[in-house]
Amino acid sequence: MSVLYNRVALIGLGLIASSMAHAMRRAGLAGEIVGTARSAETRDIARELGFCDRIVDTAVLAVEGADLVVLAVPVGAMGAVAAEIAPHLQPGATVTDVGSVKRAVIETVAPHLPDHVHFIPGHPLAGTEHSGPRSGFAELFDNRWNILIPNGADEAATEKLIDLWKGMGANVETMDADHHDLVLSVTSHTPHLIAYTMVGVADDLSRVTDSEVIKFSAAGFRDFTRIAASDPTMWRDVFLANKDATLEILGRFTEELFALQRAIRIGDGEALFDYFTRTRAIRRGIIEAGQDTDAPDFGRTGKHK
Amino acid sequence: MSVLYNRVALIGLGLIASSMAHAMRRAGLAGEIVGTARSAETRDIARELGFCDRIVDTAVLAVEGADLVVLAVPVGAMGAVAAEIAPHLQPGATVTDVGSVKRAVIETVAPHLPDHVHFIPGHPLAGTEHSGPRSGFAELFDNRWNILIPNGADEAATEKLIDLWKGMGANVETMDADHHDLVLSVTSHTPHLIAYTMVGVADDLSRVTDSEVIKFSAAGFRDFTRIAASDPTMWRDVFLANKDATLEILGRFTEELFALQRAIRIGDGEALFDYFTRTRAIRRGIIEAGQDTDAPDFGRTGKHK
Numbered sequence: 001m002s003v004l005y006n007r008v009a010l011i012g013l014g015l016i017a018s019s020m021a022h023a024m025r026r027a028g029l030a031g032e033i034v035g036t037a038r039s040a041e042t043r044d045i046a047r048e049l050g051f052c053d054r055i056v057d058t059a060v061l062a063v064e065g066a067d068l069v070v071l072a073v074p075v076g077a078m079g080a081v082a083a084e085i086a087p088h089l090q091p092g093a094t095v096t097d098v099g100s101v102k103r104a105v106i107e108t109v110a111p112h113l114p115d116h117v118h119f120i121p122g123h124p125l126a127g128t129e130h131s132g133p134r135s136g137f138a139e140l141f142d143n144r145w146n147i148l149i150p151n152g153a154d155e156a157a158t159e160k161l162i163d164l165w166k167g168m169g170a171n172v173e174t175m176d177a178d179h180h181d182l183v184l185s186v187t188s189h190t191p192h193l194i195a196y197t198m199v200g201v202a203d204d205l206s207r208v209t210d211s212e213v214i215k216f217s218a219a220g221f222r223d224f225t226r227i228a229a230s231d232p233t234m235w236r237d238v239f240l241a242n243k244d245a246t247l248e249i250l251g252r253f254t255e256e257l258f259a260l261q262r263a264i265r266i267g268d269g270e271a272l273f274d275y276f277t278r279t280r281a282i283r284r285g286i287i288e289a290g291q292d293t294d295a296p297d298f299g300r301t302g303k304h305k
Numbered sequence: 306m307s308v309l310y311n312r313v314a315l316i317g318l319g320l321i322a323s324s325m326a327h328a329m330r331r332a333g334l335a336g337e338i339v340g341t342a343r344s345a346e347t348r349d350i351a352r353e354l355g356f357c358d359r360i361v362d363t364a365v366l367a368v369e370g371a372d373l374v375v376l377a378v379p380v381g382a383m384g385a386v387a388a389e390i391a392p393h394l395q396p397g398a399t400v401t402d403v404g405s406v407k408r409a410v411i412e413t414v415a416p417h418l419p420d421h422v423h424f425i426p427g428h429p430l431a432g433t434e435h436s437g438p439r440s441g442f443a444e445l446f447d448n449r450w451n452i453l454i455p456n457g458a459d460e461a462a463t464e465k466l467i468d469l470w471k472g473m474g475a476n477v478e479t480m481d482a483d484h485h486d487l488v489l490s491v492t493s494h495t496p497h498l499i500a501y502t503m504v505g506v507a508d509d510l511s512r513v514t515d516s517e518v519i520k521f522s523a524a525g526f527r528d529f530t531r532i533a534a535s536d537p538t539m540w541r542d543v544f545l546a547n548k549d550a551t552l553e554i555l556g557r558f559t560e561e562l563f564a565l566q567r568a569i570r571i572g573d574g575e576a577l578f579d580y581f582t583r584t585r586a587i588r589r590g591i592i593e594a595g596q597d598t599d600a601p602d603f604g605r606t607g608k609h610k
Binding site for chain 2: 182184187194203214233235260264278285
């Protein structure tokens with residue numbers, strides 16, 4: 001693939017931005033990659049690892065002459081970054097982001113941006129429970145989905161950004177911001193909140209020791225702890241920024257949970273069996289869609305690798 | 306390792322029993338392994354796969370001359386199996402089970418058993434989302450925990466059963482039945498119920514299509530769907546049989562969930578951040594204890610294999 005952007009500015013150098021740098025290099029998509037982060041320590045690590053061509057000390061310096069600017073900071077910090085860089089953006093540049101919520105990002109970022117740039121928010125559905133510049137790798141986006149919110153932006157600019165993500169290995173889907181926030185509340189935000197809660201309950205229960213929780217975690221809880229090990233700042237911002245959809249899905253969740261709780265209390269085995277059978281079908285769909293491995297236990301066991 | 310039991314009878318030939326057969330053979334722990342299952346189809350598959358020395362048509366035939374009898378049927382079926390085999394058990398034989406709850410199994414099985422056998426319930430904390438005789442493999446128990454409930458049984462018989470599980474690769478812990486049921490409610494039963502519920506909510510939500518749920522599942526939901534793909538019969542029985550502990554942990558869970566929900570509603574970012582930071586530490590403990598891999602995304606991504 002050939003160079004799509006002459007200079008890409010990565011603002012924030014965590015898991016997503018560092019993986020983007022690795023993935024853009026793998027496919028030769030950027031002429032130059034310039035990175036910056038608020039913390040001097042993060043900038044030093046990024047310099048040491050060398051996944052950007054240049055690391056600069058401020059966002060203003062990073063966007064200078066950039067034809068693509070990627071906001072890869074926590075959702076709660078995006079508005080301030082947008083205000084800071086706005087006067088320095090090159091006419092015709094594309095500005096995108098990688099935040100997990102989209103309506104709130106549009107509301108806080110768009111008002112700052114000049115008319116002469118293309119703002120096309122995005123959300124790559126990829127990640128691990130690790131964070132920071134050392135956690136990035138080129139394959140993170142391979143066969144994962146990236147959702148872009150064209151939001152009325154220029155078509156050619158949108159197509160180019162789609163090509164970039166495809167070049168980094170991702171599949172691309174476009175939708176509007178509100179629908180994104182609802183879908184992600186179901187597939188990501190609410191599951192994370194629930195996992196955090198369950199892990200917190202385990203930690204609180206004095207009659208069950210922490211060492212027991214840890215020893216016997218293989219039986220289901222382990223998957224929750226992985227989810228609940230994700231970056232606290234990012235997730236705080238997600239829930240604050242996607243409040244309405246999260247509260248709606250949480251309401252539905254507790255409603256269903258209470259129905260199952262009642263079935264357990266009254267001993268209605270048929271209701272439980274029917275519910276558990278129905279959910280099995282969804283898993284099959286995910287495996288058929290290539291979004292997970294069918295290897296038992298995610299391939300953790302040696303035999304099925 | 307040398308032969309510990311001359312004849313092992315496996316009653317039920319699903320994931321756990323078939324894995325036990327593979328694991329006992331790997332280490333040469335049993336003189337002969339005799340298997341049976343209620344369904345003729347399961348017995349035929351087991352004959353075809355050949356992981357037992359003999360497959361017989363009834364539980365009564367299976368226990369004939371066996372010095373170890375393993376009840377590997379759903380918890381709800383254990384009482385009936387115990388009643389059926391009781392008159393045919395060899396004096397001095399050990400009877401164990403692999404059910405996910407222990408108090409209810411003891412209450413339904415023990416009354417049927419003659420005094421001349423040793424009843425030592427057990428629960429191997431190992432499994433995958435697959436079930437049936439084809440899903441078994443020798444490594445399933447390697448470095449996983451098996452909990453035994455000696456429940457006043459003969460010490461020598463208990464030690465021998467511990468040696469068997471160690472020989473199959475497991476670590477062994479003993480505790481009483483009620484404590485087991487509480488611990489497992491936290492680390493397994495309630496997480497499963499929650500995962501089932503979340504997957505059910507996604508399926509119900511007409512404004513989010515099934516294909517969207519499937520496509521965008523990588524962002525957290527995927528782990529829930531794996532859990533929610535487990536055997537419906539087994540889990541129905543688990544919740545009916547471990548009602549009290551499940552309802553207690555569910556009560557604590559909804560209490561904490563409502564507190565987080567309130568923090569989201571009133572925009573209390575500090576409370577969310579603190580909660581999410583605390584749960585991160587538990588994950589580190591699990592990885593340090595060797596009960597999961599630290600590879601990002603469970604090693605699904607190619608790079609970290």
